[in-house]
Amino acid sequence: MAEDLWILGIHMTKFGKHPDEDLVDLASEASLGALADGGVTMRDIGVLAAGNLLGGAGSIGQQLQKQIGQTGIPVYNVANACATGATALRTVCMAIKAGEADYGLAVGVEKLSGAGLLGVRPRKQEPGTWTREGRLGAVGPVDGRIGTETMAGVFAQVGMEYVHRYGAAPNAFELFARISEKNHAHSTLNPLAAYQKRMSLEQIMADAMIAYPNTRPMCSANTDGAAAAVVVGDSTLKRLSLEQRRRAVKIAASVLTSDPWQEACQVLPDVNTLTRNAAEQAYELSGVGPGDLDLVELHDCFATAELVHYDNLMLCEQGGAVDFFRSGAPWRDGATPVNVSGGLQSKGHPIAATGIANVWEVATHLRGEAGQRQIEGARVGLAHVIGLGSACGVHILEKAAA
Amino acid sequence: MTAEQIPFVDHLELAGEPHLVAEECTGCAARFFGRRNACASCGGRSFRRVPIATTGEVRAFTIVTFAAPGVPVPFVAAVVDCAGTSVRANLVDVPPSPDHVRLGMKVALTTVVVGTDDEGVEAVNYAFRPVEG
Numbered sequence: 001m002a003e004d005l006w007i008l009g010i011h012m013t014k015f016g017k018h019p020d021e022d023l024v025d026l027a028s029e030a031s032l033g034a035l036a037d038g039g040v041t042m043r044d045i046g047v048l049a050a051g052n053l054l055g056g057a058g059s060i061g062q063q064l065q066k067q068i069g070q071t072g073i074p075v076y077n078v079a080n081a082c083a084t085g086a087t088a089l090r091t092v093c094m095a096i097k098a099g100e101a102d103y104g105l106a107v108g109v110e111k112l113s114g115a116g117l118l119g120v121r122p123r124k125q126e127p128g129t130w131t132r133e134g135r136l137g138a139v140g141p142v143d144g145r146i147g148t149e150t151m152a153g154v155f156a157q158v159g160m161e162y163v164h165r166y167g168a169a170p171n172a173f174e175l176f177a178r179i180s181e182k183n184h185a186h187s188t189l190n191p192l193a194a195y196q197k198r199m200s201l202e203q204i205m206a207d208a209m210i211a212y213p214n215t216r217p218m219c220s221a222n223t224d225g226a227a228a229a230v231v232v233g234d235s236t237l238k239r240l241s242l243e244q245r246r247r248a249v250k251i252a253a254s255v256l257t258s259d260p261w262q263e264a265c266q267v268l269p270d271v272n273t274l275t276r277n278a279a280e281q282a283y284e285l286s287g288v289g290p291g292d293l294d295l296v297e298l299h300d301c302f303a304t305a306e307l308v309h310y311d312n313l314m315l316c317e318q319g320g321a322v323d324f325f326r327s328g329a330p331w332r333d334g335a336t337p338v339n340v341s342g343g344l345q346s347k348g349h350p351i352a353a354t355g356i357a358n359v360w361e362v363a364t365h366l367r368g369e370a371g372q373r374q375i376e377g378a379r380v381g382l383a384h385v386i387g388l389g390s391a392c393g394v395h396i397l398e399k400a401a402a
Numbered sequence: 403m404t405a406e407q408i409p410f411v412d413h414l415e416l417a418g419e420p421h422l423v424a425e426e427c428t429g430c431a432a433r434f435f436g437r438r439n440a441c442a443s444c445g446g447r448s449f450r451r452v453p454i455a456t457t458g459e460v461r462a463f464t465i466v467t468f469a470a471p472g473v474p475v476p477f478v479a480a481v482v483d484c485a486g487t488s489v490r491a492n493l494v495d496v497p498p499s500p501d502h503v504r505l506g507m508k509v510a511l512t513t514v515v516v517g518t519d520d521e522g523v524e525a526v527n528y529a530f531r532p533v534e535g
Contacts, residue, residue: 128519128520129520129521129523130408130519130523130525132412134436135436135437136411136413136435136436136437137411137412137436137437138410138411139408139410139411139516139525140410140516140517141473142411143469143470143473144466144469144473144477144492145410145492146411146491146492146527146528147479147480147481147492148464148466148477150466150468150469152464153464153466153469153479157464157481160462160464160505161461161462161481164505164506169504169505169506173500208467208468209465209467211464211465211466211467211468212464212465212467212500213464261432261442261443263432263433263486263487264481266434266435266442267435267488267489267490268462268488268490
């Protein structure tokens with residue numbers, strides 16, 4: 001039996017606009033913050049995993065080392081779409097579990113302020129004569145001609161498919177807008193969120209439509225930001241100070257899955273099966289059930305996505321996500337608070353940072369350090385991300401017994 | 403006069419009644435569109451081309467109002483269940499409004515001329531249009 005893993009230190013920068021800081025500045029701030037939080041230095045770290053998806057930075061891990069400490073340790077530069085941060089965390093967890101290192105540092109960073117619509121490429125000039133390209137043998141760009149490749153459009157269909165399957169299509173627009181209303185309301189208590197503005201249902205529904213039923217405030221916000229975590233095993237933790245042990249947060253499960261083949265999964269990405277698989281594995285590994293969770297940070301890249309993940313993470317009965325939401329359960333004073341950080345729609349979604357930032361949010365509540373948005377008495381929480389393509393990370397965290 | 407026409411993608415067959423063609427794994431019957439290396443479901447290496455039903459039901463849709471430069475908006479993007487095989491396509495001949503596009507709506511395959519190249523050849527794409535019932 002491999003030893004238990006712990007978050008020793010963790011930090012996230014404020015998400016939002018950081019015009020005067022580059023990727024390495026933000027990654028440094030998050031990493032040095034996590035090291036200080038854990039009471040260690042770069043000299044202690046035996047393995048580094050770093051992610052940056054869209055910055056074109058190349059070896060972000062080594063660039064980070066050149067600013068905060070070139071100690072010669074192995075670096076894994078990872079990329080897994082929106083699950084990049086969770087993948088970095090998972091990578092150091094595996095290294096420590098394998099006994100290859102005592103301390104691991106995982107960091108994710110992105111600069112996306114003003115990036116506009118993601119998942120689209122400008123249409124190239126038509127050729128003089130038709131030429132077939134790509135796997136479909138298409139004679140021109142398919143985006144907009146055979147469905148949509150925009151993220152907002154893909155996830156809109158994911159949500160619409162769910163409400164159709166379970167007979168909740170009437171008033172779907174209003175339903176999804178209410179999910180966004182919840183997250184924007186939650187964000188008002190989070191000083192690190194990019195947007196901390198409460199929005200009424202009417203404001204959300206009347207805002208610019210991006211891809212029906214997702215209006216602009218129902219889409220994740222493109223922001224700058226970074227997050228980092230220091231991970232250790234039991235044998236290391238027990239040598240550390242009482243204060244370090246008291247604030248350490250147990251990683252009861254660390255799981256990463258990809259999408260198994262399903263009918264239609266290469267037509268519309270199936271974000272459901274791999275999330276359910278990850279959740280099942282995480283509950284099995286941790287011995288925790290969905291009913292034990294005091295808070296959940298899940299990947300609400302769009303309001304339409306949050307709904308399906310209530311079901312995929314088994315926070316409700318299969319097919320029961322609409323009733324679960326309408327019951328008030330995922331509000332911060334409900335039975336299973338979801339996205340008390342404000343979620344990606346208001347906190348922001350600096351892609352590679354997101355999968356560690358959601359772990360930070362849960363860990364901060366478990367430590368009792370979440371200030372005015374603290375979920376009182378939180379002992380167990382779950383953090384979930386999904387990257388289209390697809391990759392899903394689920395981490396279940398528990399408060400230290402000490 | 404009829405211009406020479408070619409399908410916009412390899413999985414559209416224009417001869418006779420236009421229809422889509424899937425690559426079906428001979429081992430497990432998983433269906434795919436486009437060129438394959440092997441079956442993602444069972445790993446099999448042999449495929450046969452099978453025609454796909456030309457009518458179906460809208461299983462999911464979105465109305466895209468923001469897209470990449472050069473993509474005309476708004477348009478309706480959908481997943482259509484064609485007798486058990488899912489197809490991604492645009493919906494046409496219907497106003498791009500939630501008042502007119504419905505989940506579960508019955509649709510049929512139709513063709514749309516995408517453009518004409520320098521030699522006068524038309525590229526013909528597919529889409530789905532609403533039908534009664």
